[in-house]
Amino acid sequence: MNEPVVRTVGATKVYRKGTQEVRALDGVSLAAESPGLIAVVGPSGSGKSSLLHLIGAMDRASGGEVAVAGRSLGAMTDAELTAFRRRTVGFVFQAFNLIPNLSALENVMLPMEFNGVKPEARRARAQALLGRVGLAPRASHRPAELSGGEQQRVAIARALANDPPLVLADEPTGNLDSKTGESIVKLLAEVARARTVIVVTHAEALARMATAVFHLRDGRLAD
Amino acid sequence: MIRLGLRNAWRSKSWLAVTTALIALPVFLLLVLQAVSGAVERQTAILKRTVDNTLQLRARGSMGHVNMEGNEDILPQRALGIAQRTTHVARVEHYLLAMTPTEGHNFAMIVGVNPGETKRLESHGEAGNPRIIAGRDLTDADRGQRVAVIGQGVARWAGISADKLGEATLTLDLTRTHPVIFALKRPPVTLRIAGIYASGYVFGDMQLFMPLDAFREVYGVPEGISWLYVQADSVDNVREVEAALRRELGEVADIIGPTAAAEFEASATRTVRQLAAGGAAIAAVLMALVVFFVTLVNVRDRTRELGTLKALGASGKAIAASVIAEAFALAALGTALGAALFALLGNLFARPFFAIGVRPFLAPQYRDSLADALVLGGASGAQLIAWAALAAVAAAAIGSAWGVRQAIGLSPVEALRHE
Numbered sequence: 001m002n003e004p005v006v007r008t009v010g011a012t013k014v015y016r017k018g019t020q021e022v023r024a025l026d027g028v029s030l031a032a033e034s035p036g037l038i039a040v041v042g043p044s045g046s047g048k049s050s051l052l053h054l055i056g057a058m059d060r061a062s063g064g065e066v067a068v069a070g071r072s073l074g075a076m077t078d079a080e081l082t083a084f085r086r087r088t089v090g091f092v093f094q095a096f097n098l099i100p101n102l103s104a105l106e107n108v109m110l111p112m113e114f115n116g117v118k119p120e121a122r123r124a125r126a127q128a129l130l131g132r133v134g135l136a137p138r139a140s141h142r143p144a145e146l147s148g149g150e151q152q153r154v155a156i157a158r159a160l161a162n163d164p165p166l167v168l169a170d171e172p173t174g175n176l177d178s179k180t181g182e183s184i185v186k187l188l189a190e191v192a193r194a195r196t197v198i199v200v201t202h203a204e205a206l207a208r209m210a211t212a213v214f215h216l217r218d219g220r221l222a223d
Numbered sequence: 224m225i226r227l228g229l230r231n232a233w234r235s236k237s238w239l240a241v242t243t244a245l246i247a248l249p250v251f252l253l254l255v256l257q258a259v260s261g262a263v264e265r266q267t268a269i270l271k272r273t274v275d276n277t278l279q280l281r282a283r284g285s286m287g288h289v290n291m292e293g294n295e296d297i298l299p300q301r302a303l304g305i306a307q308r309t310t311h312v313a314r315v316e317h318y319l320l321a322m323t324p325t326e327g328h329n330f331a332m333i334v335g336v337n338p339g340e341t342k343r344l345e346s347h348g349e350a351g352n353p354r355i356i357a358g359r360d361l362t363d364a365d366r367g368q369r370v371a372v373i374g375q376g377v378a379r380w381a382g383i384s385a386d387k388l389g390e391a392t393l394t395l396d397l398t399r400t401h402p403v404i405f406a407l408k409r410p411p412v413t414l415r416i417a418g419i420y421a422s423g424y425v426f427g428d429m430q431l432f433m434p435l436d437a438f439r440e441v442y443g444v445p446e447g448i449s450w451l452y453v454q455a456d457s458v459d460n461v462r463e464v465e466a467a468l469r470r471e472l473g474e475v476a477d478i479i480g481p482t483a484a485a486e487f488e489a490s491a492t493r494t495v496r497q498l499a500a501g502g503a504a505i506a507a508v509l510m511a512l513v514v515f516f517v518t519l520v521n522v523r524d525r526t527r528e529l530g531t532l533k534a535l536g537a538s539g540k541a542i543a544a545s546v547i548a549e550a551f552a553l554a555a556l557g558t559a560l561g562a563a564l565f566a567l568l569g570n571l572f573a574r575p576f577f578a579i580g581v582r583p584f585l586a587p588q589y590r591d592s593l594a595d596a597l598v599l600g601g602a603s604g605a606q607l608i609a610w611a612a613l614a615a616v617a618a619a620a621i622g623s624a625w626g627v628r629q630a631i632g633l634s635p636v637e638a639l640r641h642e
Contacts, residue, residue: 058534058635079538086536093639097531101230113224114536158535 004031005165005196006055010064013050013219024050026219027064032212034165037192039207040200042216048200049170051216055198056089056168057081069165086114090159092188094171096151098143104130104154105139111161122161129157133187149180156187167191169199173206185209224541228548231525232556239556245513246557246618247564250611251572253506254565257610258573260499267492276458278465279479280306280451280472287449288320288332289442292403297447298476305471306453311460316340319438320449324401325380325429332430333395335438335449338362342372342420343452344427353427357385358418365417367436372418376428383416391416393431397442412441451476507614510554514622518550522626522633529630530638539631546630550623551615558615562608 013025025047032038040048053059054066057073066073069088076084090111091097098107105126112122130136133153135146143151152172159167169188173181185206188197192211199206207213215222233239280302281287286294297319306315319335336342338361342353353374361372373383373393383391393416397409414433422428439445455464458481465480472478522529529542 053636056534058639082533082536082538085534091534093531097527097534097639099227099528099531101234102227110532111535114538114541162536 005034005069006030006032006198007067008051008055008064011051011054011061011066012063013047013054013059014062023219025054025061028216028219028221029064030214030221032196032198034196035192035194036196036211037189037209038196038198039210039213040198040216041202041207041213042222046216047219048216050219052168052170052198052200055166056091057084086111087162088164088166090162090164090167092152092155092159092167092169092172094174096143096148096155096175098151098154098158100143103140103142104135104146104150104157107143107154108157108161111158115162117162126157126161129160130154132160133157147180148176149183152176152180152184153187156184156191160191165195167195167197169197169201171200171202173201173203181205224537224545225548228545228550229552231521231545231549232552239553242513242517242553243556243560245517246510246554247560249506249509249513250558250561250614251564251568252509253503253614254562254611255569255573255576256499256502256506257606258565258569259577260495261606262573262577263492263495263499275481276461277452277454277481278461278468280453280468280476281449281479283475283477286320288322289444289449290321290397290404290407292405294403295405297444297449298451298472300446300448302448302451302472302476306451306468309453309464309467309471311456311464312453313456314452314454316452316454317435317448318343318450318452319435319442319444319447321438321442322401322404323395323397323431324399324404325377328402329429330401330404331374331377331380333438334430334432335435335442336361336432337435338365341452342430342432343450344422344430353420353422353430355418356421358388358416360418360420361432361434365437366434367440368434369412369414369437369441370417371414371431371433372420373416373431374428375419375421376425377431378416378419380429381416383419385419388416388418395441407442409441409443503614507617510557510614510618511622513557514550514554514618515625517553518546518623518626519629521549522546522630525630526633526638526641529633530635530641533633533635533638542630543627546627547619547623550626551619554615554619554622558611562611 007030009029011025011028012023015022015024028047028051040051042048050059054061054073055068057068057076061074071084073081073084099110102110105123108126108129109122112125117125127136127139130139133156135150135153135157138146138150143154146154172188173184176184181203182205185203188199188206189209191197199210201207280298282296282298285296287297288294289297303315303317306312316337321333322330323333324330334342344353355372356375358372361370371393373381377393378384381393383393392413394411394413396411397407400406414431453464453468455461461480465478468476468478532542532545
């Protein structure tokens, strides 16, 4: 059995809105092995995105432990979390979140720039990654010149830029039509052959292709 | 990330136009102020070249004329050495003076001066350069000789005309008195008249200049100085020279300083400098404020983008670089536009600006003369570019600081949720 790339033990996340306390995650314990396509499903407000943010080192747990790639995130400083995200995690967002003033190629090069990769090397890798997602001819196009599906492919290429062991995708097909969404699901499944891909989704097709599915309800893992 | 910041500056034409114009206006104001200030500085420089920067020293409470009732005290000889050794002194000239009665209550001035030195005319401290109209001036060959040049008034009194020069003489009787002249028990002296000068005014023409060493012999004054003229090397140093002389000779000498340049320096130039500096500071603050608000708006507009960058692993330094680069790009464009406007319209605006913004703060006597004399907009291009660049850098750095802090401090999750 492979070593889990993600392990949470009693992970809790509490948000405060004024005097109100919202318990987004309540003692979630899970393990995700590598490689694999993991689906996190559940109704809106069940804590899916909060879980993804904790695993992606974007947010800190209020309680419990989150460990990714063998490292516990709770003790890390903000700068260490930034460096950790840069090297260990690739993000794919529902709204693609490409930088509008950069071309597709430059968007893919960006995480490598943060990681100190030399310009020639990052350009070559970005071109290769765009080729892999079928967008080599659109490398010089800006996001506004690309369709939704194309933008999400660029975002997936960007998530793979630093060859992270973990890719996190938050509703990656949520803004796409079903046919385009299907192609993105296939692409993510292909990506998951070499690493762990955790996808927060409502899409049944995606959940069906997953090697493991976690159901969240009211901040807790459902049986 | 710098590239990203630079591109963000261009993200919308209307955004670019508004921000650039907002930054350009204070830049324009700053450059106009610098032009006005520069013009006043140049006017001061011209004044410094033409202005009298010479101090006059006399024995304390005395006119320093060796035979004038109650005014016969003269400066000690050591005053000459002290003046010559004083810092920032460019030239020192010393005179001996006496008076001789002419007709009625009138008199002529007898001046001992080293040949080649300025023949200053005694007229309430004014200095002048008499023009030889007949014969010749005193030369080094005349040192120790009984020879003189005289003003045309003295020539008329003595009956000496231009055609008689060379053979004409004038005899001084040192025993003759006058209500303010006392007799000196010295033998009369006959001087050969080498030249006649014109000074442009009556009393100035009633002087006789003879070699200083001859004067000492004739009047029996082996040492001492009637008037000592000390010229500072620059009008800027007049006050310093005067202070040094007062320290050394204040006990024995009255020191009369020129006032025009110092007064101009103190009133007009300083006032304009202060106004320009104040205006420049306001312009710089305006620029920084514009950059401040532009950066805040930029950070707010780009919050989601900044969140994405943070999620991708951008460090605080990288985030700061993108925000600062945009601030610098906008400040640079605004400065370029302000400089271009200044090049096109600077002269048009500078004069009315001077009239409205500077003139009321000047001393009344300089208001019209300075406004008329100013050559506005003549500052060198390099100087203007340096000013504009400095202003742009300062505004971008100071104005963007808070926005950069906000951007770095953003939580990636909250930034990504920002609508």
